Amino acid sequence: MATVDDLINVEANQLGYTEQPPGSNHTKFGDVFFPGQPAAWCAAFQSWALDQVGFAWPPDTRHPGKGDPSVGFLKGLAQRHGWWVTAVPQRGDLACFEWEADSWPDHIGIVEHVLDGATISTIEGNASGPDHTDEVARHSRALDSTIAGFIRLPLDAVVAPPPPPPQPPEPVHPGGHPDLPAWMVLCQQPNGRPGFTNHGDFVGAYQHRMHARGWNALGVDGIFGPQTDATTRAFQKEKSLTVDGEVGPLTWATAFRTDNVT
Numbered sequence: 001m002a003t004v005d006d007l008i009n010v011e012a013n014q015l016g017y018t019e020q021p022p023g024s025n026h027t028k029f030g031d032v033f034f035p036g037q038p039a040a041w042c043a044a045f046q047s048w049a050l051d052q053v054g055f056a057w058p059p060d061t062r063h064p065g066k067g068d069p070s071v072g073f074l075k076g077l078a079q080r081h082g083w084w085v086t087a088v089p090q091r092g093d094l095a096c097f098e099w100e101a102d103s104w105p106d107h108i109g110i111v112e113h114v115l116d117g118a119t120i121s122t123i124e125g126n127a128s129g130p131d132h133t134d135e136v137a138r139h140s141r142a143l144d145s146t147i148a149g150f151i152r153l154p155l156d157a158v159v160a161p162p163p164p165p166p167q168p169p170e171p172v173h174p175g176g177h178p179d180l181p182a183w184m185v186l187c188q189q190p191n192g193r194p195g196f197t198n199h200g201d202f203v204g205a206y207q208h209r210m211h212a213r214g215w216n217a218l219g220v221d222g223i224f225g226p227q228t229d230a231t232t233r234a235f236q237k238e239k240s241l242t243v244d245g246e247v248g249p250l251t252w253a254t255a256f257r258t259d260n261v262t
Contacts, residue, residue, distance in 0.1 A: 001102065002050075002053035002054055002055055002098060002155055003155060004088070004091055004092030004155050006155075007049055007050065007053050007055075007092060007110065007155060008091070008092065008110060008112055008123070009143055010049045010052045010053055011045075011046075011049045011123045011136070011185055012112075012123060014045070014125075014136040015123065015135075015136050015137065015138065016050075016106065016129070016134045016135060016136065016137075016204050017125075017135055018129070018133050018134070018135040019133065019135070022133045022134075023134070025038035025039060025040065025041065025047055025126075025134075026038045026039075027041045027045075027125075028046075028048075029041045029044040029045045029048040029125060030031075030044045030069065031255055032044060032047070032048055032051075032069075033047075033063060033066065033069040034069070036055075039069060040126055041069070041125055041126045042058025042070075042071065042107050042108050042109070042124060042125045042126040042127070043067075043068060043069050043070055043071045043074055043108050044067075045076075045124075045126065045136065046067070046094055046108055046109075046110065046125065046189075047063075047066060047069065048067075049067060049110075050067055050153070051065075051066065051067065051251070053151070055067075055075045055153065055155070058081060058083060060077070060080065062077075065240055068259075071096055071105040071106065071107060071108045074094070074108065074151060075096055075097075075148070075149070075151065078151040078152075080135070083152050083153055083154070084149055084150075084151060084152075085149060085150045085151075085152050086149040086150070089111050089114055089120055089143070089150050090114065090150075090152065091110065091111055091112065091113065091114060092110065092111060092152075092153070093111045093150035093151065093152050094108055094109070094110055094111075094150060094151035094152075094153070094156060095108065095110070095120065095122055095141065095147055095150055096107050096108050096147065096148045096150065096151065097109075097141075097146050097147055097148065098146060098147070098148040098156055098187075099146055099191065102233045103150045107124070107126070107127075108124070108151075109122035109123060109124030109125075109127065109139065109141070110122060110123050110124075111150070112138070115140070115225065116171055117143070118142060118143050118156040118226060119140055119141065119142055119143065119225050119226060120140070120141050121138060121139070121140055121141075121142060121223065122138065122139050122140075122141055123136065123137075123138055123149055124136070124137060124138075124180075127139060128190050128193065128196060128197060128201070129197070130138070130197050130200040130201075130202070130205060137199070138199050138223075139198060139199060140188075140198055140199060140224060140225045141189075141221040142188070142189065142225075142226065146189075164189025164224050180202060180247075180248075180249060180252040182249065183195040184197065184202065184222055185197075185246050185247065185248045185250075186198065186202060186203050186246070186247035186252075187224060187229070187245060188224050188225065188226065188228070188229040188245060188247040196246075197224075198223065198224035198225075199222055199223050199224065200222060201222065202246055203222050203223065203224045203228070204220055204221070204222035206228075206247055206252065206255060207219065207220040207221070207222070208220050209226060209231075209255050210231055210235065210255060210257055213255070215231050215235065217231070218231045225248075229245045232246075232247060232251065233245050234246050235251070235255070236251060
């Protein structure tokens with residue numbers, strides 16, 4: 001029987017996969033259900049990954065042997081089979097996000113790590129990536145009202161490995177720090193907005209810089225979670241910047257100045 005690790009490894013191997021061409025909503029995952037047609041593909045990606053590990057879909061699945069390209073119908077399937085849970089996520093759960101508060105989930109991703117009591121790390125398809133295109137990407141998500149619940153599939157559980165240790169990114173700027181691309185904004189919950197991201201080397205570089213400035217409670221993990229958001233807002237307030245928790249060009253440049261270090 002497939003394990004949680006098998007499924008997560010399959011999904012991790014697809015990180016960086018983008019729509020072909022970018023912005024078209026056409027993917028190999030959507031082709032499983034709608035050959036040659038553009039389609040939203042977050043649920044299709046999860047269904048494809050489950051098929052890769054040999055998951056046995058029940059007979060009442062809308063697309064027998066394939067899964068379902070709709071988050072809402074995957075939720076219904078889970079509820080019928082006792083796989084739906086609404087609290088205390090585990091590694092391997094499929095988190096269903098409901099951003100429009102209409103009782104129909106909008107997005108889905110697998111829980112790779114439960115980081116703390118308030119945050120999970122996910123792998124998601126049809127999600128904003130570091131190159132501001134929809135792709136298979138990692139995200140940090142708050143455990144809040146935007147999560148409708150979790151699908152806990154009958155997979156063999158394994159002991160979860162610890163999250164990777166923090167690794168400060170290598171400087172990519174001649175002056176010793178990376179340049180933030182003009183189109184990029186770092187924030188806790190980008191919600192798919194073009195150019196907005198909450199993970200990656202730029203987040204790690206920002207965290208590393210803020211830690212060096214004396215914000216010692218901030219860890220360096222490359223994920224823009226609640227602590228990074230709180231530190232950003234406090235820093236913006238201290239420097240008389242707009243307090244919005246978003247690291248754009250002005251907050252970034254202020255953080256990397258050397259004549260205002262506090």
